[in-house]
Amino acid sequence: MQTSAAKNSAGAAIGAAPPGKSRRQERERRLRRRSVIVATISTFVVLLLLVVLIPMAPGWEKVQKAFFNGPILIKVFPELLQAFLVDLMIFAWSAPIIALWGLAIALCRDARGPALFPLRLFAILYNDVFRGVPVILVVYLVGFGIPGLGLPRPWNSPYLWGTVALVLSYSAYVAEVYRAGIESIHESQRSAAKSLGLSHAHTMRYVILPQAIRRVIPANMNNFISLQKDVALLSFIGPVEILRQAGVQKSLLANFTPYLAASIIFLAVTIPATRFADHLIARQNKERS
Amino acid sequence: MKLQLHGIEKSFGALKVCRDISLGVNKGEMVCLIGASGSGKSTLLRCINLLEPIDDGKILLDGVEISDPDLDPQPIRQRIGLVFQSYNLFPHMTVLDNVMLAPRLIHKTSQAELRDQAEALFVRFGLTDRIGHFPDQLSGGQQQRVAIIRALAMKPEIMLFDEVTSALDPELVGEVLDVVRQLKSEGMTMVLATHEMGFAREAADKVCFLEKGMILEEGPPEKIFAAPREARTQEFLRRVL
Ligand SMILES: Nc1ncnc2c1ncn2[C@@H]1O[C@H](COP(=O)(O)OP(=O)(O)OP(=O)(O)O)[C@@H](O)[C@H]1O
Ligand SMILES: [Mg+2]
Numbered sequence: 001m002q003t004s005a006a007k008n009s010a011g012a013a014i015g016a017a018p019p020g021k022s023r024r025q026e027r028e029r030r031l032r033r034r035s036v037i038v039a040t041i042s043t044f045v046v047l048l049l050l051v052v053l054i055p056m057a058p059g060w061e062k063v064q065k066a067f068f069n070g071p072i073l074i075k076v077f078p079e080l081l082q083a084f085l086v087d088l089m090i091f092a093w094s095a096p097i098i099a100l101w102g103l104a105i106a107l108c109r110d111a112r113g114p115a116l117f118p119l120r121l122f123a124i125l126y127n128d129v130f131r132g133v134p135v136i137l138v139v140y141l142v143g144f145g146i147p148g149l150g151l152p153r154p155w156n157s158p159y160l161w162g163t164v165a166l167v168l169s170y171s172a173y174v175a176e177v178y179r180a181g182i183e184s185i186h187e188s189q190r191s192a193a194k195s196l197g198l199s200h201a202h203t204m205r206y207v208i209l210p211q212a213i214r215r216v217i218p219a220n221m222n223n224f225i226s227l228q229k230d231v232a233l234l235s236f237i238g239p240v241e242i243l244r245q246a247g248v249q250k251s252l253l254a255n256f257t258p259y260l261a262a263s264i265i266f267l268a269v270t271i272p273a274t275r276f277a278d279h280l281i282a283r284q285n286k287e288r289s
Numbered sequence: 290m291k292l293q294l295h296g297i298e299k300s301f302g303a304l305k306v307c308r309d310i311s312l313g314v315n316k317g318e319m320v321c322l323i324g325a326s327g328s329g330k331s332t333l334l335r336c337i338n339l340l341e342p343i344d345d346g347k348i349l350l351d352g353v354e355i356s357d358p359d360l361d362p363q364p365i366r367q368r369i370g371l372v373f374q375s376y377n378l379f380p381h382m383t384v385l386d387n388v389m390l391a392p393r394l395i396h397k398t399s400q401a402e403l404r405d406q407a408e409a410l411f412v413r414f415g416l417t418d419r420i421g422h423f424p425d426q427l428s429g430g431q432q433q434r435v436a437i438i439r440a441l442a443m444k445p446e447i448m449l450f451d452e453v454t455s456a457l458d459p460e461l462v463g464e465v466l467d468v469v470r471q472l473k474s475e476g477m478t479m480v481l482a483t484h485e486m487g488f489a490r491e492a493a494d495k496v497c498f499l500e501k502g503m504i505l506e507e508g509p510p511e512k513i514f515a516a517p518r519e520a521r522t523q524e525f526l527r528r529v530l
Binding site for chain 2 (some may be wrong): 194210214
């Protein structure tokens with residue numbers, strides 16, 4: 001976003017540089033300025049209508065008190081932020097495990113030779129199962145089911161089994177993205193490596209994977225942005241993270257504003273991350289064309 | 290003989306691409322395969338390099354059969370260099386790493402020695418100043434020369450070239466053909482699929498004309514180009530010359 005803005009202004013600066021400014025550039029600059037003005041005005045009008053019209057609805061006052069309560073928002077914000085650290089922590093240790101386990105699954109799927117067929121079968125079943133079952137169900141089944149076996153202390157932690165549930169689900173998605181990346185590398189790269197006498201494993205490790213992984217970074221970033229949100233699902237099995245904390249506050253204060261506060265905190269992380277992923281995708285598309 | 294092909298047969302599904310191909314290449318000899326697009330030149334080279342399994346026939350290297358399906362093709366491929374029309378350099382590595390990758394993984398020599406050997410190759414083919422560049426920073430001709438160096442770094446006993454100048458702008462063709470000439474003068478055994486008739490005529494020891502997967506005619510270039518025996522060869526040469 002920022003860099004492209006910077007690039008645009010740099011481009012404009014070059015365009016504005018007299019005396020080389022062509023009539024086409026001048027025209028384009030005028031058009032650009034006009035469209036910025038139009039967009040600003042129309043946005044402003046829409047916002048104005050929202051601000052004026054919504055409060056005219058009969059139930060607005062009640063909704064405002066229950067959901068958009070300023071004092072409550074300020075009051076619960078620090079505690080929710082604290083609880084969000086738990087989300088970040090769970091994310092921080094889950095993400096690398098998912099990245100590696102997903103890669104392992106993708107490689108199993110690509111295993112060659114009849115002796116390795118069980119690996120391939122495992123990877124196919126794994127992907128079918130965990131992409132087919134909603135994450136929340138996996139969280140419930142693993143998070144309640146396994147500690148329910150009566151395991152001793154560190155082994156019944158909801159953090160542990162919650163993480164396992166997230167890893168199981170998300171590795172399937174990530175593996176699928178890796179596989180698409182591996183398949184997108186042109187066959188001629190494999191031929192070249194083979195013709196030099198490289199083994200299948202060496203070809204994968206040094207020729208295919210470095211290119212494939214790089215190519216799917218943006219796609220995988222979208223997976224990890226979803227993961228960041230789905231960490232909140234662990235609230236259902238115990239950890240006092242942001243969603244659970246917001247629920248507690250909601251009950252205490254008999255007000256829904258804590259949920260709004262939690263949403264704001266999530267957005268503060270996911271919007272920049274999504275923009276960044278989009279930016280990477282746009283840059284990759286430009287490079288490839 | 291360095292390389293012998295006996296009755297090679299190869300099909301893709303119902304499509305027969307090589308039919309009963311037999312060919313001998315002596316040590317230090319350069320053989321050119323010519324023929325229309327789709328006549329099976331690339332496929333034949335890929336079969337010799339064991340990238341494609343053959344359906345029938347035998348390939349002998351130094352009198353030893355290498356096409357036996359029970360053999361591990363990997364160490365054999367290391368003895369046979371193959372250069373592709375589209376260079377196929379590894380875009381995520383510098384040119385030097387492209388060249389050093391296979392020797393580093395396969396030959397058990399020290400890193401420093403491998404580097405010296407790789408650099409010597411770059412010197413020999415006049416690319417010293419490009420060593421640290423990435424493939425996309427090089428011209429097509431330079432990339433193709435790097436691809437040749439990469440194959441040479443494995444110290445192959447024979448080199449196969451698949452239309453290595455077809456993707457190049459005309460003014461870059463010469464620098465790549467010069468490399469091939471240099472290799473020939475150094476005694477390398479080579480098989481080339483090529484559309485460069487002038488080069489084949491000037492540099493080849495033997496020319497084979499392929500048509501629908503068969504070697505229709507073979508012989509020294511003077512004979513093939515000046516007095517082709519087969520009507521199809523005459524027609525092909527009339528079209529391309
Ligand atoms: N992997 C493959 N699968 C199926 N058919 C193939 C395959 N590779 C080549 N062919 C077919 O085999 C035939 C011979 O192809 P080949 O590439 O060997 O010809 P060529 O003489 O090298 O042609 P060109 O001059 O265009 O490179 C063609 O009809 C081609 O479509
Ligand atoms: Mg070809």
